[in-house]
Amino acid sequence: MLCTRCRIRTAVTDDGLCALCSGTRPLLPGRPVVPVIGPGGWGVGTWPRSPVGLSRAVVALLGTVIATDLAALASGLHLRGLWTGYADDGDPAVLGSRGQGAEVLYVVVGGAQLAAFLATAVVFVIWFHRTRRNAEVFDLSAHTMGPGWAVGGWFVPVANFWFPYRVAAGSWRASSPVDPEGVRLPVSRAPLNLWWAAWAVSLILDRVAARMWDRAEEPGEIVDSLALVMAADALDIVAAVLAVLFVRALTRMQVARAGLHAQRPAAAV
Template identity: 35%
Template structure:
């Protein structure tokens, strides 16, 4: 038996409406891993500085055997960094995906890509140097409350831009370091590669600090808009 009044159109099951999902838990976990990554990056920069000075003193000469102290320290730095960076990247992308989904609900007109791009964009060669940045700016704009009169309220995008520029600089420094390190066959070449590892570690540490700022600020914007609605409180 139908529960519709006589003559009324039949009931059709409607698609479930998208729901906001809090990014706070993921933001907290991401922040913790970013802090650890930043600390390890500073340690790695210190190891690189020591190796650069040690390998370049003339105490070590000739071909580069793997069992020497300088080479061992470089391997240690890599072993400390890589697993933690991988875990941090995975959790950051999960948070990014959650936040972009919220942005689609807050202001569909402010975003130009589907939520799936919040994951896929990071794996596109060359595109991963700018697509996540444009998506971050879209999330930022969509997460800002409007003024009481409906006009746009400007909030500086500096946390987005400074984080992204530093991150790209860290990627470039990492490519240079990797190229020099992979080609190092003598202690002199290892010293040069280790010297390149110092700015790489420092830039990565700076990028993690700025990433924390971006994650916390965007999460705060989304939490406020979810609690108070699209218009700022009087």
Template identity: 35%
Template structure:
């Protein structure tokens, strides 16, 4: 009885059936020294577990700093804060003088308006005024116009300076450059709204810092009242100028022009007072902010 399996025996020099060559793994078995599939190697050590972390808290409020950081670029000068100084003093004197000049101009304008009949002209054929208060009203008008021109130049310089300071305090409040603080007054149409927006930004940026003082922001009522009176006075002046041009052909426009000029003087008096309040308040608030300025800022006069 034979114990050999059926089939021919393997040929000489070949491995038995279903046997791998020496040193090779059997089908489905890992190579010698390698871990079984799905199992980590013997020398592998799992990493230690991560320490527990605290749950995230609420996000910090986005509060802008009271001052931007000084410049760290080489060769770039530090921001320069400019207090009002002599410009503020001169502007205060000029605004007070404008308020005083508006009072006699309004009085003489009222006297002239009362003397004029509805259908009379200011300058008859002889070339001289037929009314005694005309010359006095013209003299006060010249003084008032000269003061307004000088005040406008000094106010523009001061307004640009405080706009630069406010841009260093809180630059995010302004959409236009500092140059528009001076040029915006002299551009047609733009002059009716851009200086007011700039004044509101200066007022807000010059007040107490957003955090750390506990003081409420200053009310914008003085700024709004000043601007309303100023724009009303300028609009009345334009209407009075148009009426005087019509007076050359139509005599009865003289009384209308005189009444409009009187209304302009009445509006300029409180406008000058509120402008003085605006200048003093902004200068005081910026002086308080200057005392809080970091060491990287250089106040200059």
């Protein structure tokens, strides 16, 4: 059985504490101070803070991202149909009120997409940083990048395709379950790897599609650019779904490592 306080070492006392937490063995020089449990199980300082509430907010916001992407697909399909009719058959509908209405709707939905993305990004980064800080409590040696990169890594050009993944990989590794002896058990990184791959590809495709859309002038070019934008929206939906799975999986592992599932069952993800 693991120590009920640090959740890292094996319990050796009747009250479920390890030798270090029970005070029967002094701290070694250079070792971090033993975490102290805060009120309600989750505390401050070196004790992990619950990521459950933030994870639920992230999942809900990712749902809005998916909804706006679906709306963009529908409005884009309608607009592309009008432009295809004009490019192939010379149907002037896209030049009239129908076309203007379709373009206005497409722009409005695009604004909703941007708003949903920005709101989700803010809350996601807050959750991401919290899980990174929590992971330090579980296993300080599992990380290759500091917790500040959980925020800053997203804003470094080019490196933002790699730094956040390294942070997430460290959090995933540190939050993995352990056996009664404190040895880390292997856990598949599939949720992390699939989400990151889909996110990176969708980000690249979105930038290419946006540039192609801005440069399109001829009807055929507009039709092709709309198709690429719609493909980017579809891939963004896939990335959002995989992000939900990743957020829930990492949150669930951290709750289990902190012992919250045994103390407060209602907080389980």
